[in-house]
Amino acid sequence: MAIGTAIVAVMAPAVAAASAAEDLQAGVAAWKAGDHARAVALWRPLATAGVADAQFNLGQAYRLGRGVPADPRAARDWYLKAAQQNHAQAQANYGLLLYEDGDRAGAMPWLQKAADRGDPRAQYVVGTVLFNGDPPPRDWVRAYALMTRAAAASLPQAVASLAEMDRYIPLDQRQQGIALAREMGRGATAAKPLPAAAPPTASPRTAATPASSPASGKAKGRGWRVQLGAFGDADRAERLWRQISAADASLADKQHYVVKAGSVTRLQAGPFGSSAAAEQACAAIRRQDHPCFAVREP
Structure with missing residues (x-):
């Protein structure tokens, strides 16, 4: 990272x-x-x-x-x-350095402090650790809440991991996680956002190891899509698209994309002109009990 x-x-x-x-x-x-x-x-x-x-x-x-x-x-x-x-960004950076050096026991208290204060990179790592239960205990509700917060900060790897978590975490625990994420949003003392590069894409089943390259900053000039799920095969993605697009008028004029990422197939739709427009579409889709997150176009 x-x-x-x-x-x-x-x-x-x-x-x-x-x-x-x-x-x-x-x-x-x-x-x-x-x-x-x-x-x-x-x-x-x-x-x-x-x-x-x-x-x-x-x-x-x-x-x-x-x-x-x-x-x-x-x-x-x-x-x-x-x-x-109690410098929030320093807590995150120090924890990430310890983590990438293999000192997970030393890293986690600092990363937890940073995650509690709203640092999306720390939320991504802590959420991954809690999802895996490595080290124990596993806590899928809190993992989903932290990954939801990191995804809401437009951390691309958190968006991808959250979609993959949807495949494993039961609906009731995801709903508890979303409620907890809202509470975190109200109570967090967020640090100033860093123009930092995101952690590498990793399955929530695999421990996330921060990389050491300098930050590259956010890409400019791209549009937005909504991500509707991640599946093991393209047929399931196509079936979900037919179901959702038929029920949601906001997607009537949108193109859908079946994006292969290793063994996972992600269903996305767009383009949208802004993150706000994508989030507005997601809000309607989530009211139908479908997960949805705004993502940058590749």
């Missing part, structure tokens, strides 16, 4: 000096201008003084090797310092 390249520009409340706030902002400006060495030079004294945002930013610099030599251990150390100050 990519860790992300976001740089935080918000001043920590514990440091009130105007000059420190200016240095933090100046570092952000230098980073955006490509002067990474200057950004690091501005942030380092603040990070040493305990400013969580500057600590997180140094972690990003060491992770990506910008302004300093790439050093995963230093990145992890700076993420940890910020995470211990």
